[in-house]
Amino acid sequence: MVYTTNVDGQILHLAVSGMLWRRSLVMVDKQTGTRWSHLLGKAMKGPLKGTRLQAIPCSMTTWSAWKREHPQTSVINLTKTSKRYTSEFYRRPGSFVFGWVHEGEQAYAAGLDVLLQQPLMNLMTEGAPVLLTFNPASTEANLFSRTIDKQTMTFERISESRMKDEATETVWNSQTGTALEGPLAGRQLKRLVGIMSYTRAWEIFHPENRMITEQVQ
Amino acid sequence: MPRILDEGCQMRSLPNTSRQSRRYTPRWLRTLGVLLLVTISMPVVLMLLPGDEPKLPLQKSEPEFRPIRLLKEFPAITDVPILQADEVDDELTDNELVIGVVVNEEARAYPINMLTGPKREIINDTLGGRPIAATW
Numbered sequence: 237m238v239y240t241t242n243v244d245g246q247i248l249h250l251a252v253s254g255m256l257w258r259r260s261l262v263m264v265d266k267q268t269g270t271r272w273s274h275l276l277g278k279a280m281k282g283p284l285k286g287t288r289l290q291a292i293p294c295s296m297t298t299w300s301a302w303k304r305e306h307p308q309t310s311v312i313n314l315t316k317t318s319k320r321y322t323s324e325f326y327r328r329p330g331s332f333v334f335g336w337v338h339e340g341e342q343a344y345a346a347g348l349d350v351l352l353q354q355p356l357m358n359l360m361t362e363g364a365p366v367l368l369t370f371n372p373a374s375t376e377a378n379l380f381s382r383t384i385d386k387q388t389m390t391f392e393r394i395s396e397s398r399m400k401d402e403a404t405e406t407v408w409n410s411q412t413g414t415a416l417e418g419p420l421a422g423r424q425l426k427r428l429v430g431i432m433s434y435t436r437a438w439e440i441f442h443p444e445n446r447m448i449t450e451q452v453q
Numbered sequence: 454m455p456r457i458l459d460e461g462c463q464m465r466s467l468p469n470t471s472r473q474s475r476r477y478t479p480r481w482l483r484t485l486g487v488l489l490l491v492t493i494s495m496p497v498v499l500m501l502l503p504g505d506e507p508k509l510p511l512q513k514s515e516p517e518f519r520p521i522r523l524l525k526e527f528p529a530i531t532d533v534p535i536l537q538a539d540e541v542d543d544e545l546t547d548n549e550l551v552i553g554v555v556v557n558e559e560a561r562a563y564p565i566n567m568l569t570g571p572k573r574e575i576i577n578d579t580l581g582g583r584p585i586a587a588t589w
Contacts, residue, residue, distance in 0.1 A: 237588050238552065238554050238585055238586065238587050238588065239585065239586050239588070240583055240584065240585055241577065241584045241585055241586045242583070242584050247584045248584075248586075249529035249531055249577050250529060250575045250577060250586045250588070251526065251527050251528060251529040251530075251575060252524075252526070252527040252571050252572065252574050252575055253520075253526050253527075254522055254523060254524035254525050254526050254527065254571070255520035255521060255522045255523065256520060256521055256523060257518060257519065257520040257521075261574060261588070262520045263575060263586075263588070264526060266529050271518075271520065273518075274588055280518040280520075281518055292554060292556060292585065294552050294553060294554045294587070295552070295553045295554075296550055296551070296552055296553075296565070297550070297551060297553055298547060298548050298549065298550060298551070299545055299546065299547055299548070299549050299550075299551050299562060299564065300547035300548065302551055302553040302560075302562050303538055303562075305553075306553070306555065306560035307538065308537075308538065308560060309538050309553070309560040309561060309562055310535045310536060310537050310538065310559075310560070310561045310562070311535070311536055311538065311541055311545065311551070311561065311562040311563075311564065312533045312534065312535060312536075312561070312562075312563055312564070312567060312576060312578070313533070313534040313535060313536045314533060314534070314567040314573065315567070316544075316564070316566045316567055317566065317567060317568075317569045317570040317572075317573055318565070318566045318569040318570070319566060320566075321549065321550045321564075321565040321566050321569065322546070322548045322549050322550060323548045323550060324548070325550065326550075375550070
């Protein structure tokens, strides 16, 4: 998860509190000592209790795929603490889900095994049309709203990173949600926040979770 | 609130205005009274219906926050060194997983192999002019 860390004009420096809640990281900010749930992005105890951090959509992907999409990217430069997190890591289906929380209320998740079978899914969740795309090569999953100009779009996969919408046959980048060629060229689908998680960790943290097994259309 | 009065509504004088005038309630006031009564009583009626939960927008009950401590608190990581894409050497391999973020058209990657182990799970940074925290 990536969060914006200015709250009421104050920049918070978040740190690992050393505590877990529902087996998930509890963060602490050094400015006020408030404790925050990592997965909820919400202050649970302390002076800022009840405050929600704004989550920024991010993608978990491979370095090569990210560089390709964002040639001007920078990268942080710290020593490595692990070597195992490569795209191979996620090739064990069933252990991982891509999960998200609809409007802070209902949690949904799609297993990696399902995503490998259906790398593009048009979904309807709580009445909201969303699009889930997956690139097996980079193991990158992305979530978007399917609404453009108050119309619900339905998408069809063309290739690993390309899709088209049924209504206008515009071709889109399925990782960035940007329309590339056709009547809607230049348009951008709204990105929604979702994360890759261990299946069990997600289910423990979100007991009300609904697993997605197939698309609606 | 529904509009109760029509535009140009006027009080019409009644034919018998003597005895009844003391108890006379204008029609619009009666309508208002009925509507208020209905509005107030609807939730009460709904609450009394057997079986169903009341359909009022109730606050979702807060999950109980009971964290357990495993380790001492860590310092916050700030001022992380940054490299441009072309400055990165082969140490960062093509198939390594990163968390990629774009803020105000500025893109940055946070390799997960640099974010593992309790100390590194939160990276405070500034991207596209905005203070952010990338977490794992």
